[in-house]
Amino acid sequence: MLSKAQIQHIKSLEHKKFRQEFGEFIVEGRKIITELINAPGPFRIKNLYLEEGFPGPAVDHPAEYISAKEMERISSQSTPSGALAVVEIPKVPVTMPQQGKLYLALDGVRDPGNFGTILRLADWFDIAAVYASPDCVELYNPKTIQSTMGAILRVPVHYTPLAPLLQGCSLPVTGSVLLGGTDINNTPLPCEGIIVFGNESQGISRELLEHIPVRLYIPSYRRGSESLNVATAAAIICAAFRRNRPPLPMQPDI
Amino acid sequence: MLSKAQIQHIKSLEHKKFRQEFGEFIVEGRKIITELINAPGPFRIKNLYLEEGFPGPAVDHPAEYISAKEMERISSQSTPSGALAVVEIPKVPVTMPQQGKLYLALDGVRDPGNFGTILRLADWFDIAAVYASPDCVELYNPKTIQSTMGAILRVPVHYTPLAPLLQGCSLPVTGSVLLGGTDINNTPLPCEGIIVFGNESQGISRELLEHIPVRLYIPSYRRGSESLNVATAAAIICAAFRRNRPPLPMQPDI
Structure with missing residues (x-):
């Protein structure tokens, strides 16, 4: 079960100010989260929330299972997809353009x-x-x-x-x-x-x-x-x- | 000054049900309304509302002047453009594709x-x-x-x-x-x-x-x-x- 503070924290990430303060952002959706787990690139999942009874991502990853009602509270989508990840904003150095690309x-x-x-x-x-x-x-x-x-x-x-x-x-x-x-x-x-x-x-x-x-x-x-x-x-x-x-x-x- | 019933009517046109019932829709913006007056095609403006002190459309058309506060109440845009028209939904017969087009x-x-x-x-x-x-x-x-x-x-x-x-x-x-x-x-x-x-x-x-x-x-x-x-x-x-x-x-x- 999610605490009030957890819900507040996740909701706060809808705002740029808090994304910058905490260095985190939200990714929603089963397909993109599956891709994120398979090929994370510079991205690291901090917390993964899955709705109970909903098909989760197609790969294994530690997750917290929550109710449909809780998912509705933390999701910013009108029809929540049942999977929400809090992801760290990576610090990627700016690379210069390379020949042939x-x-x-x-x-x-x-x-x-x-x-x-x-x-x-x-x-x-x-x-x-x-x-x-x-x-x-x-x-x-x-x-x-x-x-x-x-x-x-x-x-x-x-x-x-x-x-x-x-x-x-x-x-x-x-x-x-x-x-x-x-x-x-x-x-x-x-x-x-x-x-x-x-x-x-x-x-x-x-x-x-x-x-x-x-x-x-x-x-x-x-x-x-x-x-x-x-x-x-x-x-x-x-x-x-x-x-x-x-x-x-x-x-x-x- | 707009009556409560007028405001309600205009706001109702944000919903498909009422657009279909009244056969009307909303157009907002100075540029598009100027175009609409100049080259109306099948469209007929029923009411034109202009915000006092705001630059109106670049052509003459009978209009009702309203306050910024009233415009805010009838506009569906977060930053109202100062010009809003209620337009009749035209009945245009379906034409078949023609050669060369x-x-x-x-x-x-x-x-x-x-x-x-x-x-x-x-x-x-x-x-x-x-x-x-x-x-x-x-x-x-x-x-x-x-x-x-x-x-x-x-x-x-x-x-x-x-x-x-x-x-x-x-x-x-x-x-x-x-x-x-x-x-x-x-x-x-x-x-x-x-x-x-x-x-x-x-x-x-x-x-x-x-x-x-x-x-x-x-x-x-x-x-x-x-x-x-x-x-x-x-x-x-x-x-x-x-x-x-x-x-x-x-x-x-x-």
Whole structure:
């Protein structure tokens, strides 16, 4: 049975302030927790809570079994999945871009759904790491974690000022812009380097644009249409960068 | 000044039940309301509420001026934009796909953010209309409206059972699948027809797949990566369908 203090502690981790104070965050869901136990990467589970009678993760791990009512109290989801882990926020040193690999840099992406969706894309398109400006939404926000669909376990995210990163980068640097660039369909795209995406309403900041020699836009086909959402722009651009690389062989239908 | 009954009526429109009962929905935001007045299409504004001292829409329209406090009470946004319209739900007859045009069909897309993002994409890529299965999320959900960013005014949406639509369609029918299709990068894509996207977790229903002769998948480049979100898959696929069509000339930076 959970104590009042335990419940309070877990609930407090819904807020950035307490995540930073305690160095912990919440992961919910049977599938992602199974993956987390199997391939923890830099992540260490501190406490695992499983709902009694609910299918737990598909692997063994010490856990505390709690009632459905208790799970409802600690979960931030409207329909709790029956598995919740308190995970330590790892301290991962920022690594520099390496030759032959592709990276994304996010300049002030504020929406947790967009940030998480971009991580999920990054996983799909074999992006080696994502660099995020310090004013991006926090990775450990529960909504970000949920929209990554597990990609958080496979794509390293480094919060770091982007201008020095781009300035010191010897690999090709490209950026996604709405105006004043070249058409993505008519531009040769490198198979390595950094692709920069900007804030939802402001785009890439003026200061950063100086360090982006190749600016790409996605052409529109209807007069009067609004800009694309940053996550959908990232999808189209990542797919274009990978188009000429042989994909993985199709996995069999399981 | 708003009466209690007016406030109650407007607030009730946050719920599907009352939207259907009254045949009305809410549009919020200065930009989209300006567009709505300028090019109403099938939409008719019933009441327009503007916050006193706030910049209203950029065109003239009869409006009721209300206080910031009143706006806060009727708005469903955490930061009200100062302009809110009650709009009649139009009765638009379902039109059949026409030669030379491209359409999307959504099979059970449940998330309002995904649905709205796909409409925004449809606008960008000059999709003539979107067909939605009756179990899709409702177009007039405030979250859907908000994520369309005005595309709702330009892209007709028809709720209709998809199997008869596809069966009776003489244009090419393609669908986005996760497994068992052909690589989108190695498949010749028509410039007309219907592209089908499925539900967030189930994909396209088995019943509907029978009517989709060409099934496309977006290749993945990393082992173990999760599926793509339906809106990002739609982005990649729409961009691929339009790749060979000349885009609009770039608009000047205003």
